Amino acid sequence: MLAVLGFVAVLALTTGLIHLYLWKRLVRDTTHPGRWRRVGGIAALVLALLVPATLLGTQAGLYWLAWPGYLWLAVMFYLLVVLVVLEVPMLVTRLVLRRRLAAAEPTTAAPEPVLVAAAEPTTAAPEPGLVGAAGPPEPPAAGAVTAAGHDPGRRLLLARGAAIFAGLTATGITGYGVRTALGPPRLDRVQIPLAKLPRSMDGLRIATVSDIHLGPLRGRAHTERIVAAINRLDADLVAVVGDLVDGSVAELGPAAAPLRDLRSRYGNFFVTGNHEYYSGVEEWVQEVDRLGLRVLQNQRQEIRARGGVLDVAGVNDLDATGTTGLAAGPDFAAALGDRDPSRPVVLLAHQPLAAVEAAHYGVDLQLSGHTHGGQVVPFNLVVRLAQPVVSGLGEVDGTKVYVTNGAGFWGPPVRVGAEPQISLVELRSA
Known part of the structure; x- marks a missing residue:
């Protein structure tokens, strides 16, 4: 029993770290701060606790935990494998997008000199476009490049695409694996x-x-x-x-x-x-x-x-x-x-x-x-x-x-x- 408890302790720590990584890639990177991110965080925590609970529960005769717990363990494993494999192409894609966005950013021309008239002050409002014109700055348009050279919209789309691909792949492989394991x-x-x-x-x-x-x-x-x-x-x-x-x-x-x-x-x-x-x-x-x-x-x-x-x-x-x-x-x-x-x-x-x-x-x-x-x-x-x-x-x-x-x-x-x-x-x- 001590060997089993030791194994469960190591597995709990490992699965905790894995679920933290899955939360970052599947929840934090794919959602905006707010309700859905909180729901995803709670789900990740519950699933992380499910794995050691299944191992201990089945030892204590709580066999109803076996199917959901062990199936999630398989899906978790393949989510981890697919997401880790995707890290390199995702990184390359982000670098390529960053370079393209930087190359497409317009250059700012040097201002032309402005003649200043002598003497009399004027109270007329400045014409639009003249130096010294007042007014608040325009907000950045959707999809605009930030100061750091990132496009938040495209990064979000890329993260969601990777998450969907990983989810479909992991569940598909797990389904095939269940059919094989339960077969003759x-x-x-x-x-x-x-x-x-x-x-x-x-x-x-x-x-x-x-x-x-x-x-x-x-x-x-x-x-x-x-x-x-x-x-x-x-x-x-x-x-x-x-x-x-x-x-x-x-x-x-x-x-x-x-x-x-x-x-x-x-x-x-x-x-x-x-x-x-x-x-x-x-x-x-x-x-x-x-x-x-x-x-x-x-x-x-x-x-x-x-x-x-x-x-x-x-x-x-x-x-x-x-x-x-x-x-x-x-x-x-x-x-x-x-x-x-x-x-x-x-x-x-x-x-x-x-x-x-x-x-x-x-x-x-x-x-x-x-x-x-x-x-x-x-x-x-x-x-x-x-x-x-x-x-x-x-x-x-x-x-x-x-x-x-x-x-x-x-x-x-x-x-x-x-x-x-x-x-x-x-x-x-x-």
């Missing part, structure tokens, strides 16, 4: 050669799924659809590589129950992800085991199939490092240290980063999730800074790493550039 998971088939795999085991198939994320926005129907899709694959093994839930067994036990219907020839396996540690990992380990999945907690299982032998190992999530008991952190030595090195081994580990340590134990293949494939472009670029592989097949120090995009989502019900996915990994003898 795509099947990804991949063949991976393993040098140690016996020829008799060539073609062994492992159905791999991660990041199902049962929670306030996804329930039992989501699990049923995933189970049905996996069962259609007629796989030899099933691997569920973490982040099954975002909530307790009491809240989500019925939603996870369809997992008991998973079918495979040689076994169904599960390893913990970081979100299990936010949701009561001890209870979930027992619940998943009760549903018929073998939970590999720093353990290894020998698979004898087709006249060959394969080791399937699993480690607890990296985020549990330093903990003990049933919720203990990863222990690669316990899972891999005393195995027969002539056998191929497939390691189930939630985070791709685990491959850095797994490579020291000669792991042939690691199956992971966690990244969601980035979930929303361009966030995938940020994920690359933390994980060695974001999506698909890669390699870390000689260990092959396959990362599936996940079948669910976390936070906003949005996926852009990373469809939900179930993967069928086919092992081939090299």
